[in-house]
Amino acid sequence: MTYFADKQPLVADIFSRYPDSPQGRRSALMPLLREVQDAEGFVSELRMAEIASLCGTTATEVRSVMSFYSTYHTVPTGRYHLQVCSTLMCALKGSDELWDELVTQLDVQPGEVSPDGRFSVQKVECLGSCGTAPMMQINDDGYYENVGPAKCARILESLRHDLQPLPDNLVPVTITADGRQTLASGEVVGTSITGLTRLPEHAGGDV
Amino acid sequence: MKVVVDGVELDLPAGTSAIDAVFQSGGDVPYFCAHKYLSPVGACRMCLIESGSPRKNPDGTFVMEGEGDAATPKIFWFPKPMASCTMQATEGMHIRSAKTSEVVAKAQAGMMEFTLLNHPLDCPTCDKGGACELQDRAFEYGYGASRFGFDRRHADKHYPLSKYVILDQERCIHCKRCVRYFEEVPGQEVLDFIERGGHTFIDTEEGGLPTGFQGNITDICPVGALLDNVARFRGRNWEYDHTPTTCTLCPVGCSITVDARNGRLERIVAGENRDVNEAWICDAGRFGHSFASHDRLTVPLIRGADGQLHAADWDAAITAINRGLAGQNMDDLALYIGADSTLEEGLALESLAELTGTKHVDHWPRYEVNITAPAATLTDVATADLVVVIGADLGEEAPVLELRILEMLRGGLLPAEFDHGTAIADLRLIERPVRKPEKLVVIGQESGLWKHAGTRIPANGLSGLTRLATPDTDDLRAALKALEDAKAPVIILGADALNGASGSFASTVASLASRTGAKVMAIPAGPNSRGLAALNLVPRRGGLGYAQLAQAPAAFISRLDPGVKARGFTVVHDTHLTSTAQLADVVLPALTNYEKRGTTVNLEGRLLGLEQAALSSGEAADLIRTLSALAEALGVKAKVRGLRGAQTLAAAKFGLKLESVPPRGVIHPLPTATTAPTGQVHTPTLWTERMQVPRGDSARAEHINSLIGMELPMTAVQPGGDD
Ligand code: SF4
Ligand code: SF4
Ligand code: FES
Ligand code: FES
Numbered sequence: 015m016t017y018f019a020d021k022q023p024l025v026a027d028i029f030s031r032y033p034d035s036p037q038g039r040r041s042a043l044m045p046l047l048r049e050v051q052d053a054e055g056f057v058s059e060l061r062m063a064e065i066a067s068l069c070g071t072t073a074t075e076v077r078s079v080m081s082f083y084s085t086y087h088t089v090p091t092g093r094y095h096l097q098v099c100s101t102l103m104c105a106l107k108g109s110d111e112l113w114d115e116l117v118t119q120l121d122v123q124p125g126e127v128s129p130d131g132r133f134s135v136q137k138v139e140c141l142g143s144c145g146t147a148p149m150m151q152i153n154d155d156g157y158y159e160n161v162g163p164a165k166c167a168r169i170l171e172s173l174r175h176d177l178q179p180l181p182d183n184l185v186p187v188t189i190t191a192d193g194r195q196t197l198a199s200g201e202v203v204g205t206s207i208t209g210l211t212r213l214p215e216h217a218g219g220d221v
Numbered sequence: 222m223k224v225v226v227d228g229v230e231l232d233l234p235a236g237t238s239a240i241d242a243v244f245q246s247g248g249d250v251p252y253f254c255a256h257k258y259l260s261p262v263g264a265c266r267m268c269l270i271e272s273g274s275p276r277k278n279p280d281g282t283f284v285m286e287g288e289g290d291a292a293t294p295k296i297f298w299f300p301k302p303m304a305s306c307t308m309q310a311t312e313g314m315h316i317r318s319a320k321t322s323e324v325v326a327k328a329q330a331g332m333m334e335f336t337l338l339n340h341p342l343d344c345p346t347c348d349k350g351g352a353c354e355l356q357d358r359a360f361e362y363g364y365g366a367s368r369f370g371f372d373r374r375h376a377d378k379h380y381p382l383s384k385y386v387i388l389d390q391e392r393c394i395h396c397k398r399c400v401r402y403f404e405e406v407p408g409q410e411v412l413d414f415i416e417r418g419g420h421t422f423i424d425t426e427e428g429g430l431p432t433g434f435q436g437n438i439t440d441i442c443p444v445g446a447l448l449d450n451v452a453r454f455r456g457r458n459w460e461y462d463h464t465p466t467t468c469t470l471c472p473v474g475c476s477i478t479v480d481a482r483n484g485r486l487e488r489i490v491a492g493e494n495r496d497v498n499e500a501w502i503c504d505a506g507r508f509g510h511s512f513a514s515h516d517r518l519t520v521p522l523i524r525g526a527d528g529q530l531h532a533a534d535w536d537a538a539i540t541a542i543n544r545g546l547a548g549q550n551m552d553d554l555a556l557y558i559g560a561d562s563t564l565e566e567g568l569a570l571e572s573l574a575e576l577t578g579t580k581h582v583d584h585w586p587r588y589e590v591n592i593t594a595p596a597a598t599l600t601d602v603a604t605a606d607l608v609v610v611i612g613a614d615l616g617e618e619a620p621v622l623e624l625r626i627l628e629m630l631r632g633g634l635l636p637a638e639f640d641h642g643t644a645i646a647d648l649r650l651i652e653r654p655v656r657k658p659e660k661l662v663v664i665g666q667e668s669g670l671w672k673h674a675g676t677r678i679p680a681n682g683l684s685g686l687t688r689l690a691t692p693d694t695d696d697l698r699a700a701l702k703a704l705e706d707a708k709a710p711v712i713i714l715g716a717d718a719l720n721g722a723s724g725s726f727a728s729t730v731a732s733l734a735s736r737t738g739a740k741v742m743a744i745p746a747g748p749n750s751r752g753l754a755a756l757n758l759v760p761r762r763g764g765l766g767y768a769q770l771a772q773a774p775a776a777f778i779s780r781l782d783p784g785v786k787a788r789g790f791t792v793v794h795d796t797h798l799t800s801t802a803q804l805a806d807v808v809l810p811a812l813t814n815y816e817k818r819g820t821t822v823n824l825e826g827r828l829l830g831l832e833q834a835a836l837s838s839g840e841a842a843d844l845i846r847t848l849s850a851l852a853e854a855l856g857v858k859a860k861v862r863g864l865r866g867a868q869t870l871a872a873a874k875f876g877l878k879l880e881s882v883p884p885r886g887v888i889h890p891l892p893t894a895t896t897a898p899t900g901q902v903h904t905p906t907l908w909t910e911r912m913q914v915p916r917g918d919s920a921r922a923e924h925i926n927s928l929i930g931m932e933l934p935m936t937a938v939q940p941g942g943d944d
Binding site for chain 1: 409410411412413414415416417424425426427653
């Protein structure tokens, strides 16, 4: 069964975002991969070939592109795919210990899925939350920050009951129409071109 | 454009890359990822140079340095060494290579250290040893030591990408030549980098490499990562006798180097001929060679009283032929040769036919038609603005012609030529080039080229051309219109169009060509049919053609295997004991074209030379010597008794100087081809059965086992001694 056979509108929508040329078709590679990855948890060889023929390229190129990103998987993942950042900041703050804890507790290694189909694990490069190291991402839902032993245990416990604890920080960070970012809590952070805060008038006299 | 390289001022054509500027100055730059016929990408960072350019003031004058008359434009140097393969040399640019710049020398040595960071240094066992660019460059430009003390990364070592190509992932230095080759040359993107960073490796997801042109990546891999599996572990580069010669498996006539060791043909690699095959050859040409050293006939065989063939010497064979033909008229002896025989051999045959007066002369394969329209060269094909291919399956008839057509589709850019040869980095070549399929019309049956063509018109046999000349569908009308509108169109005619073609076909071609200004390339049936056709080697009036061999009163057959013998006495001259040889009365051992000197004529009409590789072939003889032996048996004295004689004859008859054909060949107008009905259809097949019995997987395993089974001359080690 092909994946996209009954999803023609979706395919058309994805292609419509790119120029209508052979090169443009090839650019649709990533969203198509994303689609399969989200739905099936990984991209099988069959799907790679399917996407290749949709984009007018070869399965080799599809695999080449997807293997460049750690977010695409060639092997099945569990319902909860735990990604532990192992880059320097997190490593200094104990990501190795966190990793050891996970693989011992869950008895899975990279590329495996726990027998109950719940868990898979992966080491990833910097997730951009170095200030709250060590951190972990579950699926692509959110960031769990400052994951020490106690927090790790809590998270695993709830996941075992299929209760995914609320992430400390949602990803992707919501960006409003004017380019402003909002935290999971709804708090507005940063700024945007339109929403620049006006500086107070100079209070003093002449400069 | 004036460019100063290492203090020497050069005058260079615009568009020259910095790397070519250095080479043009007589200097040297180490490089791994750049390749003459591939796009420069700057992946290896080895070709570093220092460069700087003059700068202009706002008023258009140069920023100067120095006082008064001694003032010169000030050169603004880039703050760091740059990759020269992706940099264009510009007016007034100054370049310093490692010869004059310590910075460059140091940077290159450092780069070398990086490249060798994970390289396994299997040089003692790697087949590329002696031909490895990495090894040579490490020796010339490296520090000779590494500051990295940790263990090297390990990866898969014998990773088959296909039956013919083995990848050693550890040795790969990620130059991307193989990836770019597949993308840019045959247009099949079946190789790519998988994973990233320190884990990157080359692989295919397509379940193997496509046959056709996969072997070329073993030539261009600058290290021993991609190796020719047919030749792997058979010898080291310096052990081979390298013989540059011409491939005569098909009429393209690619330049190849035959590598022989201990008299065995172990490997064939591509040679460069800008006008013919650029730097590529097909898989048949590269991997189909094992027959040359396999089961060869090395001595003459004579059928004895017991009805069996027995080994003999040439004198006995000559006596046997003499006895066998006794009582027969000399002109009863039919003479048939394979169409890959050289021009010289053809001349010898023609002169013997004149001598004996036989009417039964022929060569095979050939067509009956003589196309007189202006002939296209391969460069014409590559630079055409429209190519119409009619009735051809290029994969079987002339594979490298297909590559030249694909080159045309991506713009027909031929790299410039310098004193140091073809431009090393031609900046006009780009990755993932835009192809223009509308420039290709294919009329005929589905073949490898089909999917690249903008217009595909199914047709059969001779009808393709006639229908193009007088179009009966919209597609054909459009194709004819495109042909008329094109400025430099080429029409290519293949076997399906030429089989059974007659004089009227030739005139249709000629009138279509003159009407549209097209040049025509009619692919000859055999590797040298075009040359042999110019020699009158077809049945004379009333003579029996090759198709009527079985009716001939007696026959001499050289390197053809029809599977039948003549009515009477039959002499077969061949390299192997073919089915025809098994029927023969006398079998004479022949040389393969790898072991011959001589000349062939390719599909452009280009004369190309053959050189003799050091293969052991016992008492085998080429056709010229065999024909003199035959003449001796017939009791006449052959006029052409050697290569020299044939060349003298060629000079006298046609004004051809065969002894001084330049390495790139030369196009020489040949005498009008003689034609005669053939009485049979020629189906081109590139890979003959003989070529396919390579040391296939099991045969190879057997061979290796037989080597291992060998007793080593060792005696038990005696313990003791005082060390
Ligand atoms: S396999 Fe050879 S040609 Fe291909 S990237 Fe590696 S080193 Fe370069
Ligand atoms: S294209 Fe023809 S001449 Fe060239 S290597 Fe192949 S068989 Fe030989
Ligand atoms: S190092 Fe872990 S998030 Fe950056
Ligand atoms: S960077 Fe590889 S040759 Fe220039």
